[in-house]
Amino acid sequence: MKAIIVGCGIAGPAMALALQKVGVQAVIYEARETADDTQGAFLGISPNGLNILKEYVALDELLTDYTPGKIRFFNARNKSIGVIDNAEQMSRYGSETIQVKRGLLNGALRRAAQQAGIPIEFGKRLVSIGQREVTVTVSFADGSVVEGDLLIGCDGIHSAVRRAIFPEAPGPEYTGLLSTGGFTRLEDFSHPSDAIRMTFGERGFFGYAVSKSGEIWWFNNIAQKTAPLRHELDQSELTDLKKRLTALHRNDPEPIVSIIEQAHSIEIYPIYDIPFLDQWHQGRICLIGDAAHATAPHIGQGASLALEDTLVLAQCIRDCTDLHAAFSRFQSLRQERVQAIIKQARKVGDTKTVPNRFQQFFRDLLLPIFVKLEARKMDWVYGYRVDWHRKLI
Ligand SMILES: Cc1cc2nc3c(=O)[nH]c(=O)nc-3n(C[C@H](O)[C@H](O)[C@H](O)COP(=O)(O)OP(=O)(O)OC[C@H]3O[C@@H](n4cnc5c(N)ncnc54)[C@H](O)[C@@H]3O)c2cc1C
Structure with a gap:
């Protein structure tokens, strides 16, 4: 069989x-004109995702730079209000949560595919799809057309494959x-830190950690009713954004303002998710990763879920009698889990909107208990394994 894969991101x-x-031989078609490993900021990969990633890339080659997954929480007065300590993860799950630059992860997976002889074609933006009984045809914006036996939509949250079939x-x-x-x-911050420091600031949420190479990786979340229409900013918009962030965090503990002021690179993302998609497949086409079930990044599961999907779908194709059965089995094995994770990520995101002083008092009081309870409840997320040798039927 020849598979057409649309999208050369993580999935x-x-x-x-x-x-x-x-x-199954695959060819990957990617809309971007070239491979660019500088795109995006950083993302979390949890033990469940790392355990799958090990199947595809040598982790020590990938992890040339990363920050740890341990998290310390502070309120706007710099008072410590909770810790998520991942010390037990290695013994429990065989891997630990980390943050990596998205470009580094994307590059490592792309190179692994190329080294395995998988062709990747850039500058191929899918615009339409046709299906016949035994083939699927894809047309690209450059006018070219390809045909295959099946198509896997790995084209992210704004998936053109999803829009074409549903x-x-x-x-x-x-x-x-x-x-x-x-x-x-920052000169004074060149040593890797043992944790990500997350601050419920006076008017916004701010997190930062010092990576293995001494760089500060940071993010901020601001409650805003409507999403901006685009998120590629030009130089003057970037300067305005820095001013806006500095003003927002001006009363929060240092070095938050210095980190923003001296940033050499900054990106902006409105946070979207896809809480529920009824059908993930149609005929010879199946969606995976963000195309099927995008989650907000607050519990670091977007990339990990996409990686889980890949192994489960391959297992279904290996064991089921035909594509329809394989895609149906895949959705039934995955849907409940991903929906629960999307819900959990929203719940965590909601704690980041700035409450009034009364709510802040109770948040500071209850967060340590909440964090401990939630950490214990993460076993089902982090402990997920794909038993590759088990036959599904
Ligand atoms: C440029 C970029 C930067 C990102 N940065 C971050 C980040 O900093 N932090 C974070 O948490 N998440 C980030 N994400 C999202 C994160 O990668 C995903 O949430 C997650 O890893 C799931 O991966 P995915 O492969 O399903 O989707 P993605 O990683 O989004 O990959 C989708 C791929 O499909 C390609 N594509 C889209 N439309 C078409 C089309 N019509 N035809 C062909 N190809 C198409 C895209 O160019 C992309 O390469 C980023 C995504 C992108 C595309």
Whole structure:
């Protein structure tokens, strides 16, 4: 069989590698003109995602730079109000939560696919899809057309594959939070920190950690009713954004304002998710990753869920009698889990909107208990394993 994979983000190259394990040849088609490993800020990968990632890339080559997953929480007066300590994760799950630059992860997966002989074609933006009984045809914006036996939509939250096969399906929902993220180097902060410091600031939420290479990786969340129409900012918009963030955090503990002021790179993302998509597949086409079930980033599961999908879908294709059965089995194995995680991420995101002083008092009081209870409840998320050798039927 020949598989067409649309999108060379996180899910795309991992899916192609998973299909190779079951004897299906894939070609990846990516809209961007070239491979660019500088795009995006950073993202979390949890033990469940890392355990799958190990199937595709050598982790020590990937982890040239990262920040730890331990989290310390502070209120706007710099009082410590809670810790999520991941010390037990290694012994419990065999991996620890980390943050990596998205470009580094994307690059490592892309190179692994290329080294495995999987062709990747850039400058291929999918515009339409046609299906016949035994083939699927894809047309790209440059006028070219390709044909395959199946198509896996790995084209992210604003998936063109999803819109083509389910034009009536609800699109991504804006969660009411705007995220900015960036990178800064400060002379006094060159040592890796043991944790990410997250501050419930007076008017916005701010997190930062010092990476292994001594760079500060930071993000901020601001409650904002409507999402900006675009998030590629020009130089003057970037300067305005810095001013806005500095003003927002001016009363919060240092070095927050210095980190913002001296940032050498900064990105802005309105946070969307897709709480529920009824159908993930149609005929010879199946959606995975953000295209099927995008989650807000607050519990660091977007990339991990996309990676889980790749191995489960390959297993379904290996074991089921036909594509329809494989795609149906895949959705039934995955849907309940991803929906629960999307819900959990929204719940955590809601704690980041700035409450009034009365609510702040109770948040500071209750957060340590909440954090401990939630950490204990994460076993079902982090402990997820794909038993590759088990036959599904
Ligand atoms: C440029 C970029 C930067 C990001 N930065 C961050 C970040 O800093 N932090 C974070 O938490 N998450 C980030 N994300 C999202 C994160 O990668 C995903 O939430 C998650 O990893 C799931 O991966 P995915 O492969 O399903 O989707 P994605 O990683 O979004 O990959 C989708 C891929 O499909 C391609 N594509 C889109 N439309 C078409 C089309 N019509 N035809 C062909 N190809 C298409 C895109 O260019 C992209 O390469 C970013 C995504 C992108 C695309």
